[in-house]
Amino acid sequence: MIFRPGSTLVAAALAAALCLPAFAQTTSQDVSKKTADAVDTLKSYTVEKKNDAVAYGKKLMRSADRDIKKLERAAGKASDETKAQLKEEVKDLKAARAAAAKKFDEMGKASGEAWDGTKNAFADAYKDLRDGVEKAAKKLK
Numbered sequence: 001m002i003f004r005p006g007s008t009l010v011a012a013a014l015a016a017a018l019c020l021p022a023f024a025q026t027t028s029q030d031v032s033k034k035t036a037d038a039v040d041t042l043k044s045y046t047v048e049k050k051n052d053a054v055a056y057g058k059k060l061m062r063s064a065d066r067d068i069k070k071l072e073r074a075a076g077k078a079s080d081e082t083k084a085q086l087k088e089e090v091k092d093l094k095a096a097r098a099a100a101a102k103k104f105d106e107m108g109k110a111s112g113e114a115w116d117g118t119k120n121a122f123a124d125a126y127k128d129l130r131d132g133v134e135k136a137a138k139k140l141k
Contacts, residue, residue, distance in 0.1 A: 031137075035130040042123040047115040054108050060126055061097075061104060067133045068093050074140050082139060089136035096132050100125040 038060055045053035068090060075086035103122040110118035 031130070031134045035127060035134070038130075039123045039127050042126070043120055045119060047111060050111070050115065053119060054104075057104050057107065057122060057126075061101065064097060064100070064126070064129050064133060067137070068097065071133070071136050071140075078140070085139060086136060089132070089139070093129065093132050093136060096125070096129045100129045 042053060042056065042060075045056075071086060071093070072090050075083050075090060078086055100122065103118070103125040107115075107118040107122040
């Protein structure tokens with residue numbers, strides 16, 4: 001193995017980049033666009049595609065759960081002031097997640113005339129949840 005002085009620096013930079021949380025590697029514009037696209041996709045489902053909408057909603061909720069867990073782990077490693085702020089944010093996110101889950105359950109049970117209203121209510125609750133995740137993630141940067 002040949003040692004090259006610059007290779008250590010490159011390896012260290014790569015290791016640091018790979019250890020950052022996924023939400024810290026994306027820009028807020030990327031997150032906002034992904035959220036807007038997800039909300040638009042949800043709102044486009046018709047009642048005939050309800051099963052697809054529910055499957056997509058489950059995927060979105062799992063993604064939000066992963067990001068909330070990342071924020072919880074990051075809060076544990078943050079400075080005292082940031083840690084306190086993030087813990088409060090995570091508490092708020094869990095409440096927003098519970099509200100989105102309630103709307104998701106209602107969407108899963110809806111049919112006919114109630115479909116559009118419940119689908120849009122879940123999409124809006126999900127957007128609020130993702131906006132909260134994005135706000136909290138910005139505090140880590």
